[in-house]
Amino acid sequence: FFYDMVACRKRNKGPLVPITPMPGFSDMDTPELKNKLNRFGVRPLPKKQMVLKLKEIHQYTHQLQSSESEEETSGPQCHPNASNSQSAPLCFKQPTAPPAVSPVKLPPSEEDELLSASQNSNTSSTAESERYSSYMAIYDDSDSEGITASQAVVRKKDKLLAVRQLILSDPKLYARVLQYQPLSLAELRSSLKAAGIRLGAAKLLDFLDSQCITFSMAKQGQNASSRRKRRVKTTTSGERKAEEKSDRLPCA
Amino acid sequence: MVVEVESFYERRIGQHNAGRHRGGAKRTSGRGPWEMVLIVHGFPSDIAALRFEWAWQHPHISRRLSHVARRSRKESSLQFHWRVLSNMLRVAPWSRLPLTVRWLKQEYRMDFAPELQPPLHIPLTFGCVRAKTKPQQECKEQDERQVERCVLCGVFVKAMDRLSCFHPSCQMVSHLICLAKHFLKADPSHLLPVEGKCPGCHHSVLWGSLIRHKNGCHGDLEEISSSSSQSHWTDELQL
Numbered sequence: 009f010f011y012d013m014v015a016c017r018k019r020n021k022g023p024l025v026p027i028t029p030m031p032g033f034s035d036m037d038t039p040e041l042k043n044k045l046n047r048f049g050v051r052p053l054p055k056k057q058m059v060l061k062l063k064e065i066h067q068y069t070h071q072l073q074s075s076e077s078e079e080e081t082s083g084p085q086c087h088p089n090a091s092n093s094q095s096a097p098l099c100f101k102q103p104t105a106p107p108a109v110s111p112v113k114l115p116p117s118e119e120d121e122l123l124s125a126s127q128n129s130n131t132s133s134t135a136e137s138e139r140y141s142s143y144m145a146i147y148d149d150s151d152s153e154g155i156t157a158s159q160a161v162v163r164k165k166d167k168l169l170a171v172r173q174l175i176l177s178d179p180k181l182y183a184r185v186l187q188y189q190p191l192s193l194a195e196l197r198s199s200l201k202a203a204g205i206r207l208g209a210a211k212l213l214d215f216l217d218s219q220c221i222t223f224s225m226a227k228q229g230q231n232a233s234s235r236r237k238r239r240v241k242t243t244t245s246g247e248r249k250a251e252e253k254s255d256r257l258p259c260a
Numbered sequence: 261m262v263v264e265v266e267s268f269y270e271r272r273i274g275q276h277n278a279g280r281h282r283g284g285a286k287r288t289s290g291r292g293p294w295e296m297v298l299i300v301h302g303f304p305s306d307i308a309a310l311r312f313e314w315a316w317q318h319p320h321i322s323r324r325l326s327h328v329a330r331r332s333r334k335e336s337s338l339q340f341h342w343r344v345l346s347n348m349l350r351v352a353p354w355s356r357l358p359l360t361v362r363w364l365k366q367e368y369r370m371d372f373a374p375e376l377q378p379p380l381h382i383p384l385t386f387g388c389v390r391a392k393t394k395p396q397q398e399c400k401e402q403d404e405r406q407v408e409r410c411v412l413c414g415v416f417v418k419a420m421d422r423l424s425c426f427h428p429s430c431q432m433v434s435h436l437i438c439l440a441k442h443f444l445k446a447d448p449s450h451l452l453p454v455e456g457k458c459p460g461c462h463h464s465v466l467w468g469s470l471i472r473h474k475n476g477c478h479g480d481l482e483e484i485s486s487s488s489s490q491s492h493w494t495d496e497l498q499l
Contacts, residue, residue: 175451179437183421185451186440187471188304188357217324219451220356222308 028070033062047166049173168215170205190224191216297338297365300345302358302468312354319344324351338368346376355379356452358468364388381454381466389481411459412438425458425465426473432460436474443467 033041041058045051048065052058175182178199184191193212200207207215216223303309315322320330328347331340345361348354361378363369363386372378408417412434423439425432434442443456453467472478 172451182440182451183436186436186453186467187474188308188452188468190305190307217353220353221452222305222311222353224307 030063030066030070033059033066047163049166049169164207164211167205167207168211170203171200171207171212171215172219174199174203174205185219185221188222190222192227193223193225194227196223295365297363297368298342298345299362299364300359301362302360304358304468304471308353308357312348315348316341316344319347324348324353339370342370343373343376346372346378349378349382350376356450356454358466358471360385362386362389379454381468387483390484392480392482408433410434410438412442423470423474425460425463426469426478427458427461427463427465430458430461430463432458434459439470440467 033044036044036059038055038058041055041062042052044062045053045058050061053061175185181191181196181199193209197209197212200212213223300312303312315325319325319328325344325347328344331337335343349359349361356379359382361382361384363384366386369386372384378384408422409415410417411432415435417433417435421435421437423434423436424430439456439459440453442459443453444450446456447453455464455466457463458465469478
């Protein structure tokens with residue numbers, strides 16, 4: 009989902025054009041609206057609100073292409089380090105706006121870009137971010153009852169949203185993520201199972217990778233590195249070799 | 261050429277008796293002691309560092325680097341590894357980690373190719389570093405700290421959830437999750453923030469820096485002159 013950022017950095021200066029026309033939510037009857045919302049794990053709401061929500065979701069999931077602005081506005085800035093006398097000045101990049109990424113163009117009815125970057129460029133999209141924020145409020149709204157991770161069930165993208173929601177709704181788990189601590193894959197999988205989310209291991213790993221979440225094959229609390237051999241050793245000649253025991257990692 | 265990476269948690273474990281780590285290019289004279297020319301540091305866990313290292317050493321097998329072309333004939337080993345590194349920093353699962361790329365030898369240093377610029381939060385820098393010796397004051401401060409409220413939600417903050425800003429005189433204190441959600445408003449499809457504006461002093465801060473500050477690792481490297489004598493500086497290297 010968050011793939012090659014090289015691909016995403018293509019510039020596109022075309023006008024903002026919706027990819028797929030919006031279905032006539034206003035004309036649908038209530039059971040149909042309920043059904044559609046349920047696919048996103050949203051509980052039934054009063055009819056008017058369901059229509060609004062579905063419109064928001066459609067607008068978000070059918071991303072508009074926007075032009076890259078971060079490559080024009082950002083650039084490395086050098087700050088000579090005052091404490092540095094003899095070596096070269098320390099140069100580092102001052103962080104600016106988060107990188108804007110053009111979402112990949114959608115084929116009709118494809119909603120895989122639900123999780124793709126919706127980051128804002130400086131120029132265009134406060135409106136977009138508002139739409140997205142209100143959309144994500146569906147998942148993060150702690151006032152609403154009855155939205156469980158298990159409700160976002162069948163389709164893969166819904167499952168991924170459910171995993172996301174599972175992490176967000178578990179403060180201990182989310183705190184680990186936020187502190188870059190590895191998540192135990194075994195524990196995560198059993199939590200998913202308990203929540204009724206059926207997601208294959210490969211897809212789960214893809215999701216964790218896309219979110220830059222580190223995972224561990226060890227049980228939570230166990231030090232994974234204790235299961236590996238020491239990774240640096242010394243030879244008698246003074247040369248040092250590094251050993252990498254990577255065969256326990258499923259992918260890298 | 262050997263590539264290696266370092267973990268920032270390792271430096272808290274005390275004296276690292278694994279000793280010298282290496283990374284970088286062979287001397288052009290062929291054999292001889294290895295020379296460290298380039299390091300990537302700031303990995304928040306052993307696992308993250310090891311995985312990065314494995315992928316850097318095996319780009320042709322790594323699932324995340326299938327788009328990276330094999331070494332061409334005109335590419336030196338170092339150039340190739342630099343290209344692989346440039347690609348790695350731009351893709352998940354590494355593109356949001358709080359890393360720093362550091363050249364240690366002026367004569368080898370290269371810039372990122374224009375089409376392979378790293379994420380904005382990953383600096384490219386130069387110079388040898390070592391760990392600063394840490395004063396003991398910080399532990400005491402924690403015990404004596406008064407009860408604090410999160411600036412974002414107003415609820416009391418427990419030590420284990422506590423984030424504070426590292427800018428001098430900024431008093432901002434918040435919950436880990438509150439601040440993460442605040443930063444992610446601009447980046448809503450992700451779970452792990454990269455950067456944002458401190459709600460207290462409004463400086464732009466990196467999420468990785470906030471976490472390091474929370475763990476007491478922030479600002480604990482100092483530049484040293486590359487011509488330093490006696491003990492080799494890598495003996496003290498605990499990143």
